Amino acid sequence: MSNQEFHVSFKNVQKSYDGKILVVKDLNLDIEKGKFVTMLGPSGSGKTTCLMMLAGFESATSGEILFNGKPINKIPPHKRGIGMVFQNYALFPHMSVGENLAFPLQVRKIAKPEVEVMVKNALDMVQMVDFIDRYPGQLSGGQKQRIALARALVFNPELVLMDEPLGALDKQLREQMQYEIKHIHERLGVSVVYVTHDQAEALTMSDQIAVFNDGIIQQLASPEDLYERPENSFIAQFIGENNQLRGVIEKIDKNIALVALEGGKKVSALMVDVKDIGENTILSIRPERVIIKPRASNSTDIDGKVLELIYLGDHIRCRMMVAGNDEFIVKMPNSSNHAQLKVGEEIGISWEKEDCRALKP
């Protein structure tokens, strides 16, 4: 795919506010038209800054941002046609809901009858038609959120930016809104750049997730790839739950390494970003991919001691001591024939070697 076909491209973008610290170190990100791309990262990792550069309220210190193939700093913010949903909604308090939605249409000099139709349609989309004459101060958080969304979409932008739009809502409402936003995106086909620090939200909604840390993108991948195939130990730790075991690479066979763990036990693992024999590595295994066995029966099985059992209804969570790590978690589905464990019991565990990923520490 050539440059021209990306909707938005960040190319080696750097940003510093104070001339000392780089908030964004080296950002490279290509966003395809019509995709839902999420920037996921801990607070302070520069997500908002990236959105602000894209919307035109901050300028990149170096590098460039292409919008439809054109350098974006040549287009003033109001001509970019980018809808934006702000974290605190930023609904104009002195205008009614209807006036808020009409604003982007009025500044585009769209005729009045048409404005009315478009406002009604946008409100209909978020099921808020009855609230057209209310003022923002008279709305609940969830309602404000819907209005902010409708306002960002009413003028049919090609690209919508959302900065932690659900951050202030309670859990139930947040989950409901996640589906609604996702459905609206599918229906309208706009490109969405979504910012959140909530990984569950990112996994639910996105086509692609860019994980931010330390001013760079650690990995850009689909939710499935991100979860199943983390490319480095930050991602492995950040997304979902992961067990980590330290070891040294002893032997390499194509892309499978034999790793010596603390305590001398050797296991096979898929090599992700490690290369050489003798290198230190962290093995990362998802709790639900661990297989429980009555006793260690072959060479890749290792022993573990059950330390704690927590009954969680649909699954049972078992904390074990494995190769010096006493935080090793195993999730057992609550099926009719699951293993019956007791605290203090010694058992054997194993995993498919593809499920055990050897990463750089």
Place this chain on the structure above:
Amino acid sequence: MSEQLADNISLKKKLQKAERRKKIEALGLISPLFFVMLVFFFIPIALMLYRSIDNSQMPAALPQTADIIQQWSGEGLPDEATYAAIVGDMRIANEEKKLGMVGRRLNFDLVGYYSLLSKTGRKIDEIKGPPYKEALINFDKKWGDTRYWTVMERGLKDKTLLYLLAAMDLKYDENNKIVKVPEYEAIYISIISRTVYISISITILCLILGFPIAYYMANSPPRTRNLLMIILLLVFWTSLLVRTLSWILVLQNNGVVNNFLMFSGIINQPLELVFNRFGVYVAMTHVLLPFMVLPLYSVMRSIPADYVRAARSLGAKSITAFIRVYLPQTLPGIGAGALMVFIQALGYYITPALVGGPRDQMVSYFVAFFVNERVNWSMASSLGVVLLILTGSLYLMFGKKVNIANMKLG
């Protein structure tokens, strides 16, 4: 069921008891301020306002006449008893040296009364009666003129609207009708409208100068902000008198500004910068500017940058975003600032008195003039009342528009 009801009632009582204690505490906390306000603010102002209609020194000077003249129908001349009473009253008033005051007061309504009373008072012993009616009319035929008695009757009442009317360039004519004073006597309306005009101009100047300052302060980093705040508040650290006098030094004929302009060859003759309207505008705008900037600043600080950004992202040019999104949100600040500046300007005294010319004096100057030079408290109070009514009605009109409840002061 009834048990529940009884429970509810006792709950209500408990709540009331708990609330009552809170209310008493609250009252206890505000009562010192309340008494201070009452004793040092409301009572003096009420007394001052009462002065504007108080006329009790007049019936006190001519007590018998004041009593008896009430029975007069107003048609024709009063009866003999009234004439007898006034001769008696005038004798005493003359001895107590009160007749001059009465004469001056009645002379407001009818020119010639002062000379009539002083002349009659001087020669009161020559008037022999009874019948006093004839004796007085023989002494001066003005005593047989009904107009003088109409004025006397009105002038001896306990209360009078005379001063209030005078403060609005109105008066009673001989037939007890309210009429405008002749043009050459009318001064107060023009003084009051001049006061309002100057105050509005200064409010506008403060807004024009203050808005950008407040905006800059609200949107700059903390260090710049604090520095600007200190510079702004410096104004409060120096006395009003010093600030006003320093403007004279700056603006006078051989002051800093004129010297600079002459030195640099822009002008050959000093400009008239002070002791005129220009000087009043400059000095008062300077003095009142902080009262505009502070409420504006506090309102602007509370407007997140996201609103303007949202407007821009929605397609508004920066000027449109400013006018349609930012400006409306600063209205509470503009309202509060304008009201504070305007109301203070209305009552300003020292600054216009020092840097203004004779044609730039405002109402307060005349209040001071009547108190200090004429010892006419009634007139001073009346001007005060007119100013108060004016301020009050503007406040109500203006306040409705910008919704005073939303205003932010500092």
